[in-house]
Amino acid sequence: MNSVIQSSTLEIKNDIFRCFDVGDLLPGCELLVNISSSIISLVKRDVRHENSILAQRIVTETEMRVLLPLLASPGCCPQEVLQASYHYPFEELQLALFSTDVHIRMYWRERIRMYHQRLLDAQEAGKRRAEMRGVYNALFGLRQKLEQFGITIRARKEGYYLSLLHS
Secondary structure (H helix, E strand, O other): OOOOOOEEEEEEOOEEEEEEEOOOOOOOEEEEEEOOOOEEEEEEOOOOOHHHEEEEEEOOHHHHHHHHHHHHOOOOEEHHHHHHHHHOOHHHHHHHHHOOOHHHHHHHHHHHHHHHHHHHHHHHOOOHHHHHHHHHHHHHHHHHHHHHHOEEEEEEOOEEEEEEOOO
């Protein structure tokens, strides 16, 4: 999956939803993420009513912290981005990933650079695995939950990406 996932934001009552087009993975489908309640739903595109939900799962806030950057960077989400999102305040993470505000984006990029350096230092000290443990645990839990959607998380040297479960 190399293209950019298109997304939009919806607000209904007190819930914030982000809708991600996952048509490259699952044609005709979108991933509807209820950020407020940490619920992810696989829905048929252009049919938003009760019968359009194909699958639904509740995720933890920690799993949501790694899911959002994976969806925002579908080609490959670098480990330092996942590490930064794991440690960033959740409300600010949402802004950092989806805001068009230059100052917010610059601050987020600086945080990513900081975590990139932390991971390099951990690598040199032989402690990279320990440094990434929380992210690895979140990826493991999220991977299990996404299987119901026919999606998995795959790793490559540069980072992680979403893929079809059986490809």
